[in-house]
Amino acid sequence: MLLKGKAFVFGNDINTDYIISGKYKFKTLDMNELARHVMEDLDPNFYEKVKEGDMIVAGSNFGCGSSREQAPLAIKHAKISCVLASSFARIFYRNSINTGLPVIECDTSQIEAEDELEVDLQKGIVFNKTKSMEIPVTPLPDVMIKILRDGGLIQHFQKFGDFNFD
Amino acid sequence: MGKTISEKIFSQHCGEDVYAGDLVIARLDFVMGQDGTAPLAINSFNEMGGKTLFDPSKVAFVIDHSAPSPLEGVSALHKLMREFSHEKKLLLYDIGDGVCHQLVPEQGHVVPGDLVVGADSHTCTYGAINVFSTGVGSTDLAAAMISGKLWFKVPETIQFRCEGTLQPGVSSKDLILRIIGDISADGATYMAAEFTGEGITRMEIEERFTIANMAIEMGAKAGLMEYDEKVEAWLSGRTQKTPRPVAADPDARYHEIKTYDLRQLEPQVACPHTVDNISPLQEVENLPIQQAFLGTCTNGRLLDLEVAAKILSGKKISRDLRFIVAPASRDVYLEAMNRGIIQTLVEAGAAVVTPGCGPCVGTHNGVPSDGEVVLSTANRNFKGRMGNSKAFIYLASPATVAASVLTGKITDPRSILS
Numbered sequence: 001m002l003l004k005g006k007a008f009v010f011g012n013d014i015n016t017d018y019i020i021s022g023k024y025k026f027k028t029l030d031m032n033e034l035a036r037h038v039m040e041d042l043d044p045n046f047y048e049k050v051k052e053g054d055m056i057v058a059g060s061n062f063g064c065g066s067s068r069e070q071a072p073l074a075i076k077h078a079k080i081s082c083v084l085a086s087s088f089a090r091i092f093y094r095n096s097i098n099t100g101l102p103v104i105e106c107d108t109s110q111i112e113a114e115d116e117l118e119v120d121l122q123k124g125i126v127f128n129k130t131k132s133m134e135i136p137v138t139p140l141p142d143v144m145i146k147i148l149r150d151g152g153l154i155q156h157f158q159k160f161g162d163f164n165f166d
Numbered sequence: 167m168g169k170t171i172s173e174k175i176f177s178q179h180c181g182e183d184v185y186a187g188d189l190v191i192a193r194l195d196f197v198m199g200q201d202g203t204a205p206l207a208i209n210s211f212n213e214m215g216g217k218t219l220f221d222p223s224k225v226a227f228v229i230d231h232s233a234p235s236p237l238e239g240v241s242a243l244h245k246l247m248r249e250f251s252h253e254k255k256l257l258l259y260d261i262g263d264g265v266c267h268q269l270v271p272e273q274g275h276v277v278p279g280d281l282v283v284g285a286d287s288h289t290c291t292y293g294a295i296n297v298f299s300t301g302v303g304s305t306d307l308a309a310a311m312i313s314g315k316l317w318f319k320v321p322e323t324i325q326f327r328c329e330g331t332l333q334p335g336v337s338s339k340d341l342i343l344r345i346i347g348d349i350s351a352d353g354a355t356y357m358a359a360e361f362t363g364e365g366i367t368r369m370e371i372e373e374r375f376t377i378a379n380m381a382i383e384m385g386a387k388a389g390l391m392e393y394d395e396k397v398e399a400w401l402s403g404r405t406q407k408t409p410r411p412v413a414a415d416p417d418a419r420y421h422e423i424k425t426y427d428l429r430q431l432e433p434q435v436a437c438p439h440t441v442d443n444i445s446p447l448q449e450v451e452n453l454p455i456q457q458a459f460l461g462t463c464t465n466g467r468l469l470d471l472e473v474a475a476k477i478l479s480g481k482k483i484s485r486d487l488r489f490i491v492a493p494a495s496r497d498v499y500l501e502a503m504n505r506g507i508i509q510t511l512v513e514a515g516a517a518v519v520t521p522g523c524g525p526c527v528g529t530h531n532g533v534p535s536d537g538e539v540v541l542s543t544a545n546r547n548f549k550g551r552m553g554n555s556k557a558f559i560y561l562a563s564p565a566t567v568a569a570s571v572l573t574g575k576i577t578d579p580r581s582i583l584s
Contacts, residue, residue, distance in 0.1 A: 013351050013440055021555075022527040024233045026202050027239035029209060031372040041555040054221060061352035062386065067287040069206055069303035075195055089385060091287060095303035143189055143317055153305045157214035162313050163348050 003081040003102070003119040007111050008040065014058050016064035016092060018042050020074040022066075035077035042065055052079040055119070057111045059085065063092025072096040072103075081117055084126065085106050090130035097144045100152035105138040168415030170323040172358040175298040186322040186419070189258045189568035196224050197282035197310045202267045202527075203245040203285035203303070206294045206430055208250050210308035219254050220292045221313030226257040226275065233522040233531035235261075240529075264495025264521040267291040267379065267463035272495055274405030278393045279412050283310055286546065288463050290381045293389040294374035297399050300387045313500055321358040322351075322421040325414075328365030330429035337473070338373035338545070339563035341365070341426065342380045345433040347444025349424075355385030357421060360414060365428040371400040372469040379464045383441040411425045418513035428574050433517075433578055436561035439549040447566060454486070455560075456538040458567050460516075461492030462526045467544035467562050471502045474568035475510040477582055483515035484574030485584045490525055490532045491516045505535060515571075524572055528553030541570050 024037045039056075050055050056062075056075065062085035063071060072095050075083065082102035083115040086109070096103040104119060111117070115130040128137040140148070143165055150156040156164070167185070169177065173546035177184050180190040182470060199207050204227045219225050227247050244261075251258035259269050260362060265282065269275075276282050278296035283289065304317070310316050332338070359381050366374060374391055381389025393411030399456040401409060433447040460466070460474055463495075467521050471493060483489050491511055493499035499521055502508045524531035526544040533553035534540050540552060540559045547559035562570075565579035572582065 007344050015546075015548050019547070021550050021553075022231075022529060023533075023550075023553045024201070026243070026527075026529050027237055029205055029243070041550040061385065062354065064351055065287065065546065066202075066287055067289075067303050068202060069285075069302040069305060087352065087355065088354070090387060091303060096191050096307060098305040116355060128186075141319065153309055154210055154213045157216075157309060157312065160187065161215065161310070163315060163317060165191070165317070 001121050002028055003053065003121065005055045005081050005117060007055055007057045007113060007115045008050060009113045010056065010058040012059035013064055016068050016071040017123040019063065019071040020068065023074050025068055025070040029107055031073045031077040034074040038074045047078055050078060050080060053081045055117055056080055056083045057108050058083070059108060060087045061155045063087050064089035068097045069099060072099050076101045080162045098153040100148065104133045113133065123140055134145045167419065168417035169289055170358070170414050170418045170420065171360055171412050172298060172321055172323055172388065175279060175281055176320045177302060178279065178317065182321050185288070186320050188320045189317065190320060191315050192281055193312055194283060194284045194310055194316060196275050197542050198226045199264055199307050200286050201229045201244060201247060202230050202232065203382065204247050204305065206304035206383065207285055207307040207311065208246060210305045211311055214308055214312060216308065216312045219311050221256040224271065225311055226259065227251050227391060228259040228269060229523045232524060233261035241245045262496060262520050264362050264498065265463045265466065265523055268467065268494035268498065271295055272404065272497060273478065277401060277405055277409040278397060279405045279410030283316055287382045288379050290389045291375055291379040291463060292385065294378035295383065295401070296321065296391060296393040298388050298390065301367055301382060311580040314555040321356060323358045323360050323362045324354055324372060325362060325423045327421045327423060327425045328361060328363040328428055330365055331368045331435050332428050332429050332431060335414065335565055335583045336431050337563040338369055338376045339435045340431055341428065342487050343375045343436055343475050343561065344429055344431060345426070346380065346384045346442050347434070348402065349384050349444040350438060351383065352385045357386055357387045358388040358390055360390045362392060365426070367394055370469060371396055371571040376464055383545060416492035419429050433563065435566070436451050437520050438547055438558040438560065441546060443562065446574065448577050451507060451578060452562065453539060454574060455541045455570060455576060456487050457532065457534050458487060458571045459493065459525050459532060459540065459542040459544065460491045460567050462523065463494065464545040466492055466494030466498065468498050470543065471507050471511065473564045475507040477565060477568035478514040478572070478580065481512050481514055481572055483571040486574040487571060487573045489516045490523060491518045491555055493521050495521050498522055525552060525557050527551070541567055541576060542560060543567050552576035
């Protein structure tokens, strides 16, 4: 699958409270409603600005903080195609794979706001079209590839009724 | 080859000898969800085709993050949790029972050697009693509720050797804040932390919980401590389960070993808006505060309330601020009443709210106003954390918060104690 979109660049340590604030996430399971508030405390108009397929690009420790799965779900429902970061916090990373949001660990230091990016998930390649630059990607662990291939952990359990990585 | 505490607990729960870096599917001893994560887990459970729980006596839901419900939408989610709990016969802790991370160990659900997951990032708290416990999301929780298992990568370990004992007025909160400041918010990502040494063994269990609780604030998967007679005494009368204590081998392999001399430690404060933005208290001393909060899974335990009551006994808080107190559980609340601690705090001017997470996580019970400065005993000071992105949150120990509510500004507790 080839993803194409514009980069929205954030810094280091973007926590899950910034991705979706606690004051919203306890109220509802309507992810389209939560998506309207994604990244609101850092950029109040973020939801209005992003177009389908656009990408969040960040520095280190993206998704640190709480275990709320509403964070990757709100990003996904804001029609963001994937998140690129130089590193991810552990729980957010798992939650993203489990819910089918592609998360890509790579050197993001050369990506600037509004750069046009292409991500080939199969080949594991990030291409910065604006800068004509290919960026190598840290491969996912096998278990995560298997979960993603099934479409997420829910689909994995629908298929096997249990964990099955053989 | 010797093993760390993590390597031993994972080996025991997957049936083979495993070491850092190995991927395992491991059996779980207990799983937990709260009202911010359980509703989504119920959805995932149903979508996965889940019918029954692997063992209802090993699954708990806790309604603590917005309890009692401040809004209709929240009420609907609480109702969903209550109905699911009733139908599946799992353990439900409802409003007023307390904060999940106080309840799970306090009510005897976990014992040394256990492997536990909770859909809350501060699940790492139980590491203080030699439990490998870690936070997961709602879909992982759903998979765990169905299968009683989860996949893990066995983590590497950073060991923190704590030598010497803390000076009066300096607490375990100051130590963990200092450590997080030193190694940063992602300094232990994907790793476990082991806290060891005389500095830890001299601490009460409640002080140890504070340290383990904040392991996630440096990215760690768990914050582990060894079993000793204090853990044994703390567990007695709380649980029917048999502890299976796990100690690290002397030749265990560590990613890194760091040594702290607790005698040198001074009170610390985490400044806005990240937990690793640590300053020695003296650098922010006398900063006026408008709200103070004593409570949470970090510092809402009996000892924390007692420390504050000692400082506030017979005194009144500054008229320039509000002081909110949330005991960590019903049992903590009752014992604090029996000992006159609640009386002392209320007489001093505290507003006591229902045991729960509300003020810390910004759902209700004390949302600050624009530009206000809050001093809190919680574990996170992210922008917007308490429900207003224009407020400024500083984190400190219960002693520092108690000393500061007397003066209305950030105050070194040692100046009050001496």
